[in-house]
Amino acid sequence: xxxxxxGGTLTPMPMPKRTDVDDYFRQLDDHQRPHLEVLRxxxxxxxxxxxxxxxxxxxxxVRGDKANLWMLxxxxxxxxxxxxxxxxxxxxxxxxxxxxxxxxxFIKLPYDRALPTELLKALxxxxxxxxxxxxx
Numbered sequence: 481x482x483x484x485x486x487g488g489t490l491t492p493m494p495m496p497k498r499t500d501v502d503d504y505f506r507q508l509d510d511h512q513r514p515h516l517e518v519l520r521x522x523x524x525x526x527x528x529x530x531x532x533x534x535x536x537x538x539x540x541x542v543r544g545d546k547a548n549l550w551m552l553x554x555x556x557x558x559x560x561x562x563x564x565x566x567x568x569x570x571x572x573x574x575x576x577x578x579x580x581x582x583x584x585x586f587i588k589l590p591y592d593r594a595l596p597t598e599l600l601k602a603l604x605x606x607x608x609x610x611x612x613x614x615x616x
Contacts, residue, residue: 501532501539511591512554518595519552519561526604547616549607553586561600562586567610571603 498504508516523530523541530541530549541549553560563571565585572582578599581588587603589595 498534498537501534504534504537504539508554512559515559515589515591515595516552516554518597519559519589519600522597522600522604523550523552526601527608543608543611544615547611549611550604557592558588558590560586560588561603563603563607567607571606574599574602 496507498507505513505517505520520532520539523539524532527541527543527549530543533540533542535542535548535551538551538553540551543549548564551562553562562568562585568582568585575582575587578596580596580599587600
């Protein structure tokens with residue numbers, strides 16, 4: 481559906497369809513790839529029991545039958561590490577204390593800023609511990 485902009489219309493550009501997680505990474509723009517590849521490595525290292533699955537056209541790290549641990553998202557000027565909003569609410573203060581923007585379930589990671597790898601590892605560890613305690 482076209483969106484009116486300054487008297488004209490703008491049709492939103494659809495996200496390219498990916499066939500699998502590897503294809504997701506192949507289709508990233510050059511300025512997106514470094515951050516998202518680091519996030520992928522951190523994700524794989526954080527939980528060797530998790531599987532990478534393509535859901536909603538994005539990489540999701542899954543445990544058990546269908547427990548989503550976290551998701552990676554790419555945007556034009558930033559990427560995000562997304563968790564369930566209830567879990568992330570318990571971590572949001574640490575994210576904001578580190579000087580990063582956040583929303584309902586995600587930390588915003590600008591491409592022009594170094595990744596806070598220790599913070600990201602801590603978030604992932606906390607989510608794994610949450611999953612192991614609750615099973616969801």
